[in-house]
Amino acid sequence: MxxxxxxxxxxxxxxxxxxxxxxxxxxxxxxxxxxxxxxxxxxxxxxxxxxxxxxxxxxxxxxxxxxxxxxxxxxxxxxxxxxxxxxxxxxxxxxxxxxxxxxNTDVGAVRNLLAPLALDSVIVLGNGGAARAILLALKLLGSVGVRLQARDMAEATSLCVEFGLGEGPRPFNSPIDSRGLINATPLGMAGIAPIHIDLSTMPADGWVLDLVSAPLPTPLLSAAAARGLTTIDGLCVLVEQxxxxxxxxxxxxxxxxxxxxxxxxxxx
Incomplete structure (x- = not known):
């Protein structure tokens, strides 16, 4: 053509x-x-x-x-x-x-959005390609308090070693005890089951980034907003990349x- x-x-x-x-x-x-x-x-x-x-x-x-x-x-x-x-x-x-x-402009997009936030403790949900982009962005920003929570523990362990994380992965539904949380899975997307995860132990100045861009807000972001946490949705990531x-x-x-x-x- x-x-x-x-x-x-x-x-x-x-x-x-x-x-x-x-x-x-x-x-x-x-x-x-x-x-x-x-x-x-x-x-x-x-x-x-x-x-x-x-x-x-x-x-x-x-x-x-x-x-x-x-x-x-x-x-x-x-x-x-x-x-x-x-x-x-x-x-x-x-x-x-x-x-x-x-x-890969996803890396720069995430880096730009995360740069103003406190990155002393961040949990990343997932172990696929989106999680890899997130981990690289966090590494470029100098964040050292990063942890993975995933279902595929073998793949997540490999990612922890590759990106030099300070500790190994935890099961996907482990308590969220970090200042920041990033959903790098498709969970919560239209037609896919939502994330059922407890945000009650996150500090009041915490933040949540969900890469899912439809629907908006996602169930995860709605739960975060109800707690008064800072939220960033997938549409922001989409425009930035x-x-x-x-x-x-x-x-x-x-x-x-x-x-x-x-x-x-x-x-x-």
């Missing part, structure tokens, strides 16, 4: 629920950039043919990558960035001098001074 208008897209399966097109098109409109951003369903079986097609299209600027293709995207790249390699996943593919570059992607895809910084209008539109 060839297009006269430059375009980027988000790919994955399923993809109809993605808010990425709305975010990127909002910024394109504000900056008056003549380009488009789409959502395209791509299965793992389709991925190789998809990349061959897009490499041949001069209008293609790259794509954001979501489930289940983040690991495939990393392996397909000619030149993976350090962050993509460290997390074992890529959420962005771009072409640079004919080479397919794999990046999109900002990093936008600059790499379209060559301009997004107009973050319009964030209030953007979030109002996304939450409507």
């Amino acid at each position: 060839t297009s006269a208008v430059p375009y980027a897209e988000v790919i994955g399966d399923p993809i109809v629920q993605s808010k990425s097109p709305a975010i990127h098109r909002f910024w394109l409109d504000v900056l008056e950039i003549k380009a488009d951003y789409r959502a395209t369903r791509v299965t793992r079986a389709d991925f190789k043919a998809y990349l061959a097609n897009r490499r041949a299209d001069p209008a293609w600027r790259g794509c954001n990558v979501t489930m289940p293709l983040k690991l495939d995207a990393l392996f397909a790249a000619d030149d993976p960035t350090d962050r993509a390699t460290a997390t074992g996943a890529a959420n962005l593919l771009t072409l640079r001098d004919g080479k397919l570059v794999a990046a 999109a900002a990093g992607s936008f600059e790499l895809l379209f060559g301009q910084k997004p107009p973050r001074d319009r964030d209030a209008l953007l979030f109002a539109m996304l939450r409507a």
